[in-house]
Amino acid sequence: MDKKVWLITGVSSGFGYELTKQILEKGDIVVGTVRKDTNVQDFMRQYPDTFFRQFLDVTDVSAISDVVKNVYDKLGKIDVVISNAGYGLFGAAEELTNQEIDQIIATNLTGSIQLIRSVLPIMRKQKHGRIIQISSYGGQVAFAGNSMYHATKWGIEGFVESVAKEVESFNIGMTIVEPGGARTQFRYGSAQVANLLPEYNDNPAHAFLNMLNPENGLAAGDPVKMAERIIESVEVEPAPLRLVLGSQALEDTIQVLEERVRKFKEQREIAASTDFQE
Template structure:
């Protein structure tokens, strides 16, 4: 935390962004600032945001937050409301990767990733909703992934957490629309963030039997670092445009790879459903 409880004057919208020191979090913070807004930038190491705060001393407040810390979440939300009186946009962005076959994951690895990608965002969302409901407006942005729509070998744990977040957010969107609150699920493909960088991807213990299907992911993801086609600045601009739209989409796929892969997955799911439709319809009590 910043160690101050003094009231501050907000310019534009007030954003609370987790993982704001790098990747999509940093890009979204910069886009919000460029739009004239105010950013409470949360990170486990807020000193990594000193340059952003120095460039925008009246509109950036770095705060220390580990999104798996429930008490920390309550404190950051309370301080933001004390400083500015409102939170207009919550961006749940903090996250990391984990590579491994399902048999390779430990319970601890699965639980830790779920704490980071699901329980943390859920707690932050619950913390801001009473205030957004009272003000009759607001937006919750959930950073998911194209891996939140479908999965593939080696990323089952990551996808499971994003599937959970998307399911929660889909229900949330229907529940809070009546209060003027928007929910936006962002599903990026491969972007030039720190996600695949050295030391950023955790690796489960290796069972050699899975090398043929998981091995290419273990080597391919780290090797893609710095070569990904997606531009985080363009992604941030797209997110702001979606929030400002009269009809904000529930899901926003970003990147040609994400759009192509999600369309392909939807087509395959539709074909499978139609192939087995007759069997599915035959299971009701009154079915012939």
């Protein structure tokens, strides 16, 4: 059986690491990107013929194109791309610095957009491909103290949903993965916290402090099972546009969307009042 070629960003920890581990175990080829030479040495030793490390900072747009080109030139195809690199930034909107805002947009949003744009010509030429964008149920549900994280996730979801319609005829499927809380370094290691202002103490904007403290209980999501569901989704036809992982994430999303629809329906008269009366 022909091995699939997977390109995955951010494989040194979290979902990226677990996805890479499982894909290599099933015998496929993974090109995994990292910013630093850490945590993937075991993959390089154990899978010298099927794991290929690439250094990449997804905020470097030209480097994204170079990596994609290198993968295609070396392996002749790219079957699946998992746009996984990203991080969380917590704090009230006015607590964030301009640099923190620019960095998370460049990483979570612009980096994901440019990765997808770079791979589309290859997948269109080879007449197949699957693109998986790791988002969050925070791409549908918003919490205080997470404004810029939500901005990047809501933004990338709109981008992917639009592009999915553009490339469907080329046999390219796109899936937005919306995990709930999981026991990964995203929550308990890589999350960044703004310089907090005392004015927001006892404010919903600082509720995330309880969530980030493992002593208050660990997240319900099992990253091993979540990775399994993501990998399985690649074989589903047609590609599911969204994949919510975690029972609480799904219930929260349904509740928020149902309330949003209810509020929209209440505006029918106002909306119609702005139409030309022919």
